[in-house]
Amino acid sequence: MLEQLLPWLPWILAGIIVLLILHAFSLHIRVSRLTKRYRYFMDGENGQSIERRLAIEVKELRDMASTWQTILSEQKVIQSTQAQTFQHIGFVKYNAFENIGNELSFSLTLLDGNFNGIVISSVYGRNESRIFTKPIVNGKSLASLSQEELASLQSAMGQRSNGDVLASSSVSA
Numbered sequence: 355m356l357e358q359l360l361p362w363l364p365w366i367l368a369g370i371i372v373l374l375i376l377h378a379f380s381l382h383i384r385v386s387r388l389t390k391r392y393r394y395f396m397d398g399e400n401g402q403s404i405e406r407r408l409a410i411e412v413k414e415l416r417d418m419a420s421t422w423q424t425i426l427s428e429q430k431v432i433q434s435t436q437a438q439t440f441q442h443i444g445f446v447k448y449n450a451f452e453n454i455g456n457e458l459s460f461s462l463t464l465l466d467g468n469f470n471g472i473v474i475s476s477v478y479g480r481n482e483s484r485i486f487t488k489p490i491v492n493g494k495s496l497a498s499l500s501q502e503e504l505a506s507l508q509s510a511m512g513q514r515s516n517g518d519v520l521a522s523s524s525v526s527a
Contacts, residue, residue, distance in 0.1 A: 437467035444510030448502045450477045461506035469493035469511060473503045 359366075396404050444463035449456075458478035465471035473488045473495065488497045493511055495503075 439466060440464045440471065441467050442469065442471075442510040442512070444506040444508065446502045446506040446509065451479055453480075459502075461500070461503045463490070463503075463506040463510035465490060465493070465510050471510075473499065473507060475500070475503055 442463070442465040444465075445460065447457040447460045450459035460476050462474045463471065464474070469490065469492055471490050473490060474485065475488070476483060476485045488495055488499065488503065490496075490507065493507075495507065499507065
C-alpha cells in the first residue's frame, strides 16, 4: 500500500505545504491586525503610552483622596467654629414711650448655634437714649425681659416666622 502512495507523496506534501503557507499567511494577517490595535492602545491618540496614562491617573486619584481627607478635616473645624458664631437673629422695633413716634426703640437678639448670646436693647426718649444688654444662655435669659425683648428672643429662636418679623418691622418703618 505504501508503494501505491509513493507516486502521490510529492503531490500530497505539496498540498500540505500550500495549506500551511495559506494558514501561516492568515496568521500573519491576524497578528498584524492585533499589533496595530496593541500599538493604538499602548500609544494612545497623542502618542502617550497607556501605561503612563494609567500611572498618571492613579497618582491623580491618590492626590484627590488626600485632598478629600484634608477637606473633611477642614470642614469639621468650620462646623465647630460655626456653632460659636451668631446664627439666630431677632429684631423688634417699638415705641418705648407713648408720646414719641416712629418706633425708634429696638431689641436685637444675637444667638449662636447653641442659643447662647445677648439681647441688645435701645430705649429712645426725647431727652436721652439708653442702650443695654442682657445675656442669654441656652435660649433663656439670666435677667428678666421686657415684652419686646422676649419677642426678639422668640424671633431669634424661630418661634416666629420670618414673615411675622418682617411684618412687624415694616409696619413700623
